[in-house]
Amino acid sequence: MNTLKQLPELTALVEAGKNPFNQVLMNYVDQGGKTVGFMYQDTPEEIITAAGAAPIYLRGTTSEGTEMAEAFFRQLTCNYTKHTYNEILDGKWDFLDGAVLYNLCDHSRRIYDNWKTIPGNPAYHFMYVPKKRSELSKDFYREEINKLIKATEEHFGVEITKEKLAEAIKLHNETRRLQQEIYEMQKGEEVYLTGLELLMVMLAGVSLPRPEYNKMMKDLIAALKANGPRIKPKVRLLYTGGHADNPEFFELLQQNDAHVVSDNTGFGTRAADVLICEDGDPLEAIINYYFEEKPAATRQMGTQVERMERLLDLVKQYKADGVVASRLYMCDLWAFEHFLMRKRLHENNVPFLELEVDYTPEGQGQIKTRVQAFVESLADRQTA
Ligand code: SF4
The missing domain is CATH 3.40.50.11900 (Rossmann fold)
Structure with a gap:
């Protein structure tokens, strides 16, 4: 076993994991790259990629407080939701070209509701993901995917082809x-x-x-x-x-x-x-x-x-x-x-x-x- 040493290839990725506003992403944005904020793991990221944008996980990892977000959420809301929304209110996510949220839970879905009230917000679609598997819910899910594709095409003015x-x-x-x-x-x-x-x-x-x-x-x-x-x-x-x-x-x-x-x-x-x-x-x-x-x-x-x-x-x-x-x-x-x-x-x-x-x-x-x-x-x- 080798002595634990820092490899530059590792440092670069660890830094990107620690910081949602990492330098590699910011360089991509500066060069005109498009981005869409999303929540893992039920957002079909491939649809965003097919529209020519990079799906980026919304999080409040670098947040230092929830003061601004407190006005928008109940006290019983989790701090992932509040810190993330605080960063949104603080303008940290202003570089996004779009955002897609879904009914992950009753806490985080309110990010979308509140974000929609801000003029010029990037949140262009909310997706309903069924919680149970059945034939009926699969039909419902297929419709939701088609709605997401349509909304993404309209938002970016592109066609999302099968290719x-x-x-x-x-x-x-x-x-x-x-x-x-x-x-x-x-x-x-x-x-x-x-x-x-x-x-x-x-x-x-x-x-x-x-x-x-x-x-x-x-x-x-x-x-x-x-x-x-x-x-x-x-x-x-x-x-x-x-x-x-x-x-x-x-x-x-x-x-x-x-x-x-x-x-x-x-x-x-x-x-x-x-x-x-x-x-x-x-x-x-x-x-x-x-x-x-x-x-x-x-x-x-x-x-x-x-x-x-x-x-x-x-x-x-x-x-x-x-x-x-x-x-x-x-x-x-x-x-x-x-x-x-x-x-x-x-x-x-x-x-x-x-x-x-x-x-x-x-x-x-x-x-x-x-x-x-x-x-x-x-x-x-x-x-x-
Ligand atoms: S699942 Fe919902 S309530 Fe739980 S930590 Fe995530 S956002 Fe917060």
């Missing part, structure tokens, strides 16, 4: 293949990336124009392979959670020789694991993928049995000693999911740590103590 959709699928599948390669490299006894690096590299995927990201990923994989594995974790953790995309939080999970070796997140393995079919009608392929083929997001599509089986399968694949899950304060969606995880993981004798956290680093100090205690208990388990 453009097929090209977009290829581009996004290339991202998925590259991300799968990185995840494969995390399965061995020695791994190539720390948890923080891994999650930031994946987050960069929704924070950069795809052609640039894919090129940077190829360079990173070549550099990592040339240097060999960099870390031998004594305790292997699998991370899962929603909207905890703050780098400081992932640093807290990295203690002594414990490392997050993989994840179950919407911008991580759930985005990478399944490819969109490249044969046949590209529009049908996109509909099939988002409706029933990709791993289901928390309490969206699929069944709880499928979601829990997937989590257990990831634990096996990455030989994880335990699962760490986080949810933001006020997030009912993930509170229910944690309840299900707790039961299922306990039945399978997989140690589980649940953390309720804030979106920003403040107040996360006490988390460190809980993670330390969890990691120690896992280490004791190995020697027992």
Whole structure:
């Protein structure tokens, strides 16, 4: 194993993951590149790409407060929503040429409602994603996809042809293949990336124009392979959670020789694991993928049995000693999911740590103590 050293190919991607307004994206914007803000993981990004724009994940990672957003939301709204909207009000997202939101949850969907009241706002479409799979809901979903295509064509004055959709699928599948390669490299006894690096590299995927990201990923994989594995974790953790995309939080999970070796997140393995079919009608392929083929997001599509089986399968694949899950304060969606995880993981004798956290680093100090205690208990388990 090599001594942990910073590779320039890695630093560039980690920086892009940490900062939604990263330099690579800003250079693209300065050169006239078009961008559309979106929320992962149920926005069909390929449609935005086919319109000639880069889909960029909306988040409030660099926000320092929610003062302005407080006037628009109830106190019980989660801080991902408030920090993100605060950044919108602060003008940080003014570079966007468009924005598409969907009914992810009752908190985040209000970003769209409030944004629409601002003159000149870029939010041109709201999409309804059904939460259950059935023939009826698939017909409804097909209509929603067609509405999104029409709205995007009108907004950008372009035609989204089948050929453009097929090209977009290829581009996004290339991202998925590259991300799968990185995840494969995390399965061995020695791994190539720390948890923080891994999650930031994946987050960069929704924070950069795809052609640039894919090129940077190829360079990173070549550099990592040339240097060999960099870390031998004594305790292997699998991370899962929603909207905890703050780098400081992932640093807290990295203690002594414990490392997050993989994840179950919407911008991580759930985005990478399944490819969109490249044969046949590209529009049908996109509909099939988002409706029933990709791993289901928390309490969206699929069944709880499928979601829990997937989590257990990831634990096996990455030989994880335990699962760490986080949810933001006020997030009912993930509170229910944690309840299900707790039961299922306990039945399978997989140690589980649940953390309720804030979106920003403040107040996360006490988390460190809980993670330390969890990691120690896992280490004791190995020697027992
Ligand atoms: S953290 Fe929970 S409540 Fe907030 S936007 Fe995400 S899913 Fe919704």
